[in-house]
Amino acid sequence: MSSPTTTTDRRHASGHEGSGWKQVAVVSVVAWVVICALVVGWGWLLTHPFESSVDPMDDDVARWFADQRTADLTDVANAGTYLGETIVGASIFVVVGLIVSVVKRTWRPIIFVALVEAGIGGFYFFGTELIPRDRPPVKLLDAGLVPDASFPSGHVATSLVCWAGTMILVWTYFRAARWLAVLLLLLPLATLLSRLYLGAHHLTDALTSVVYGSIWLAVVAVLVLPRGLDGVSGVDGPGRARRAA
Numbered sequence: 001m002s003s004p005t006t007t008t009d010r011r012h013a014s015g016h017e018g019s020g021w022k023q024v025a026v027v028s029v030v031a032w033v034v035i036c037a038l039v040v041g042w043g044w045l046l047t048h049p050f051e052s053s054v055d056p057m058d059d060d061v062a063r064w065f066a067d068q069r070t071a072d073l074t075d076v077a078n079a080g081t082y083l084g085e086t087i088v089g090a091s092i093f094v095v096v097g098l099i100v101s102v103v104k105r106t107w108r109p110i111i112f113v114a115l116v117e118a119g120i121g122g123f124y125f126f127g128t129e130l131i132p133r134d135r136p137p138v139k140l141l142d143a144g145l146v147p148d149a150s151f152p153s154g155h156v157a158t159s160l161v162c163w164a165g166t167m168i169l170v171w172t173y174f175r176a177a178r179w180l181a182v183l184l185l186l187l188p189l190a191t192l193l194s195r196l197y198l199g200a201h202h203l204t205d206a207l208t209s210v211v212y213g214s215i216w217l218a219v220v221a222v223l224v225l226p227r228g229l230d231g232v233s234g235v236d237g238p239g240r241a242r243r244a245a
Helices: 004-047 051-067 071-082 086-104 108-130 154-173 175-197 203-224
Strands: none
Touching (some): 004 051, 154 203, 175 203
16 A cells, blocks of 8 residues: 555655646747747748849859759659659658657657657748748749748658658667667658759748748657656656656
């Protein structure tokens, strides 16, 4: 039978963890609003006061990529784009989160995935809706794209959070595979280069997605994932490993 002291301790620990998750929710919302405002504000700067100075450089980069086009490179670029398709990237990331959650017996990985995906989707929605920007002045090799939805790059952001997010989960929970997982960072780079090659985005559109995607990943990882060795499954509140009894 549990002693009164033990029961009290458990209730105290449960209440502490509950308040910890409330804090995570509040900080996540505030961070998301700030990042979203910065993304939209940066987009406005790109398409208004900075337009005359940034567009020539962006256009030169787009034309350089267009000049490199060959049938084989186009096939490679299509494959790189596929890595950043929403259905592909989001699905893979969810599956990875579920697997890690089951193996490590903790909700943290799938909560991490859910927050990251929801945040990225919101950034992209408000960015494209509030900041219309024409595609680069080259032949677009990705048919069906909205002509004035160049900012930001949804493919680059999706690829980044999927593959860099997977790397973070492996780094946190599977120590032996840490350095191998770092190679996953090459995949978002492939997507970025592919989108530029296909004429879908300006360089600044793609780099914007890299910046806000990286910051959001870091914020959610710090708030949600444990910082103990090997991502121990026992936790005593968001972001902290529970000490052994």
